[in-house]
Amino acid sequence: MNNLESILTENRVFPPNPAFAAKARIGSRAAYDALVAEANSDYEGFWARLAREFVTWDTPFSTVLDESNAPHYRWFTEGKLNASVNCIDRHLPTKASKIAIIAEADDGSVREITYQQLHDQVVALANGLKSLGITQGDRVVIYMPMIPEASIAMLACARIGAIHSVVFGGFSAEALRDRINDTGARLVITADGGMRGGRMVPLKAAVDKAIENGCPNIEQVVVFERLGNATLMAERDITWSALTAGQPTTCPPVMVDAEHPLFLLYTSGSTGKPKGVQHATGGFLVNAAMTNAWVFDLNDDDVYWCTADVGWITGHSYVTYGPMALGVTQVMFEGIPSYPDGGRFWQMIERHKVSVFYTAPTAIRALMKLGDEVPAKSDLSSLRLLGTVGEPINPEAWMWYHRVIGGERCPIADTWWQTETGAHMIAPLPGAIATKPGSCTLPLPGIMAAIVNDEGELIGPNQGGNLVITRPWPSMIRTIWGDDARFQRSYFPEKLKGYYLAGDSARRDNEGYFWIMGRIDDVLNVSGHRLGTMEIESALVAHPLVAEAAVVGKPHEIKGESIVAFVVCKGDRPEGVAAEAMVKTLRDWVAEQIGPIAKPDEIRFGDNLPKTRSGKIMRRLLRGIAKGELPEGDVSTLENPAILEQLLGK
Numbered sequence: 001m002n003n004l005e006s007i008l009t010e011n012r013v014f015p016p017n018p019a020f021a022a023k024a025r026i027g028s029r030a031a032y033d034a035l036v037a038e039a040n041s042d043y044e045g046f047w048a049r050l051a052r053e054f055v056t057w058d059t060p061f062s063t064v065l066d067e068s069n070a071p072h073y074r075w076f077t078e079g080k081l082n083a084s085v086n087c088i089d090r091h092l093p094t095k096a097s098k099i100a101i102i103a104e105a106d107d108g109s110v111r112e113i114t115y116q117q118l119h120d121q122v123v124a125l126a127n128g129l130k131s132l133g134i135t136q137g138d139r140v141v142i143y144m145p146m147i148p149e150a151s152i153a154m155l156a157c158a159r160i161g162a163i164h165s166v167v168f169g170g171f172s173a174e175a176l177r178d179r180i181n182d183t184g185a186r187l188v189i190t191a192d193g194g195m196r197g198g199r200m201v202p203l204k205a206a207v208d209k210a211i212e213n214g215c216p217n218i219e220q221v222v223v224f225e226r227l228g229n230a231t232l233m234a235e236r237d238i239t240w241s242a243l244t245a246g247q248p249t250t251c252p253p254v255m256v257d258a259e260h261p262l263f264l265l266y267t268s269g270s271t272g273k274p275k276g277v278q279h280a281t282g283g284f285l286v287n288a289a290m291t292n293a294w295v296f297d298l299n300d301d302d303v304y305w306c307t308a309d310v311g312w313i314t315g316h317s318y319v320t321y322g323p324m325a326l327g328v329t330q331v332m333f334e335g336i337p338s339y340p341d342g343g344r345f346w347q348m349i350e351r352h353k354v355s356v357f358y359t360a361p362t363a364i365r366a367l368m369k370l371g372d373e374v375p376a377k378s379d380l381s382s383l384r385l386l387g388t389v390g391e392p393i394n395p396e397a398w399m400w401y402h403r404v405i406g407g408e409r410c411p412i413a414d415t416w417w418q419t420e421t422g423a424h425m426i427a428p429l430p431g432a433i434a435t436k437p438g439s440c441t442l443p444l445p446g447i448m449a450a451i452v453n454d455e456g457e458l459i460g461p462n463q464g465g466n467l468v469i470t471r472p473w474p475s476m477i478r479t480i481w482g483d484d485a486r487f488q489r490s491y492f493p494e495k496l497k498g499y500y501l502a503g504d505s506a507r508r509d510n511e512g513y514f515w516i517m518g519r520i521d522d523v524l525n526v527s528g529h530r531l532g533t534m535e536i537e538s539a540l541v542a543h544p545l546v547a548e549a550a551v552v553g554k555p556h557e558i559k560g561e562s563i564v565a566f567v568v569c570k571g572d573r574p575e576g577v578a579a580e581a582m583v584k585t586l587r588d589w590v591a592e593q594i595g596p597i598a599k600p601d602e603i604r605f606g607d608n609l610p611k612t613r614s615g616k617i618m619r620r621l622l623r624g625i626a627k628g629e630l631p632e633g634d635v636s637t638l639e640n641p642a643i644l645e646q647l648l649g650k
């Protein structure tokens with residue numbers, strides 16, 4: 001845990017840059033404290049004020065927070081709204097010709113889309129979806145490259161009250177099929193392919209394979225012609241251009257209840273099956289818009305760029321809904337940071353004069369390794385604010401980001417949040433809060449974060465414990481689609497007094513700053529992507545030659561964590577060339593079952609796994625072995641201690 005140690009000894013403090021603070025929406029610690037006090041003294045009044053400030057309601061809400069059916073909290077009930085109106089229509093009177101999206105493709109070609117064009121394309125697709133019989137409440141799966149049409153598809157669903165579920169384009173056909181079936185979607189929107197790092201991503205082929213393997217509810221597939229090479233199936237497939245051609249130029253938005261589900265997004269948990277996190281329209285939009293304004297301090301003249309894919313929550317809150325609710329100009333990038341070379345991000349910042357840049361620690365670490373001379377070739381003077389998300393950022397990477405990318409003038413917003421929280425929870429307001437490298441700093445006003453022990457009792461400074469949120473907030477998860485019992489069990493365990501359990505451990509320092517330490521459950525964080533160890537284990541044991549498997553994480557310099565799998569094969573334990581071949585087979589297999597992001601970095605074979613006498617796999621020991629350490633301490637409960645040396649390769 002080098003990262004944790006360095007974080008524990010970190011004591012540098014960076015006060016807000018006065019030039020930044022002078023123009024910021026929330027420009028002093030006193031202003032932050034006043035907002036916190038407002039939320040503390042009148043919680044509902046505070047959120048009602050923000051909900052009115054950031055969201056346009058078709059019918060005003062009358063109840064702010066309904067806690068009568070906890071933990072099924074309801075926000076802004078009786079209120080009606082449409083998310084696409086909030087992201088597009090309401091800007092048109094003043095911003096029709098403002099650029100909404102600067103889209104840079106993998107090959108460097110650039111398209112610009114104004115808010116008016118965004119409107120027209122969303123409306124055309126929404127009408128197209130209606131013509132296919134999609135109506136309010138229907139689920140639509142979106143499996144797209146990182147191109148504007150991904151956001152357009154999301155907004156078109158929102159316009160007609162359909163519930164979208166975006167599946168990251170890096171997931172395999174198998175993973176896609178499981179998600180399609182869990183949502184019960186009738187329709188998939190995809191593209192003939194995408195481009196990443198000069199390579200084609202065969203999205204349509206994956207959709208075909210998913211359906212071939214059994215998606216009984218899917219009636220139709222809409223195919224955006226990104227490459228122009230789609231093979232279409234007569235009855236089922238329709239191209240995006242054919243569907244949208246000749247559609248009416250208006251599409252009355254369906255005004256939905258505040259609690260109407262805006263989307264489902266699958267994320268990993270402690271068990272094998274991903275969870276379909278359900279978000280509500282009104283509350284989600286309030287927090288998404290408000291955090292983009294407060295944490296990123298976005299203004300009309302900013303050029304904002306969030307590098308996340310729309311397949312993750314960051315792409316929902318900080319690419320599609322949040323920035324568009326504020327009517328800002330943003331960059332969208334199809335490709336990867338290393339193509340055609342490791343200067344791509346910095347060249348793009350110069351090319352598009354990006355002022356607010358939001359990326360992940362894993363990207364920062366990978367680009368830092370290439371040396372300061374790479375970013376030095378680009379003019380980064382347009383930047384005024386930097387953000388990070390996805391995992392704890394180690395102070396070394398934070399300092400590099402600050403010094404080399406931010407020119408020591410840009411505040412860094414280290415934003416802690418989750419798929420389930422919908423929006424930033426703990427993050428510095430950049431004009432108000434002094435930052436410390438490696439800390440996500442203080443909860444946003446209105447977010448009641450705390451550290452508690454396993455009994456739900458508050459614990460003091462500098463002690464690690466469970467990170468919880470003690471009061472409901474508007475953009476919180478509403479349930480797990482199709483598994484409400486799991487929702488209650490995972491996030492509101494009885495002994496925690498009704499607090500929301502984030503699943504992270506953290507500590508607060510003497511000044512109340514939060515330092516995230518890592519997950520408390522069997523969830524890995526690989527390059528900022530959440531992967532359940534059980535999910536990878538289930539994939540491994542599904543292979544006909546595998547008898548048993550256990551997966552653990554191991555600290556990794558760039559990815560944060562890497563995936564190490566311990567595998568027991570049916571028959572003899574493979575050795576030498578046979579082991580090498582089996583490693584390749586299993587890595588490819590996991591890529592096929594889940595996606596390349598879940599491929600184990602390392603696979604070790606054993607005759608058995610270390611188990612207790614009751615048969616429970618001792619992961620604690622495997623985590624040590626993955627790091628090359630023979631476990632110290634008590635192994636007396638182990639059924640088969642000799643296995644440890646074999647797995648260690650001694």
Ligand code: PRX
Pocket residue numbers: 267313314388389390391392393414415416417418419420440502503504516518519525528529530
């Ligand atoms: O462990 C925390 C880590 O990522 C988890 C949430 O993952 P996901 O739902 O995929 O959402 C990622 C984007 C919000 C958290 O439980 N995490 C996220 N941001 C941070 C973080 N850990 C430390 N610092 C962060 N800023």
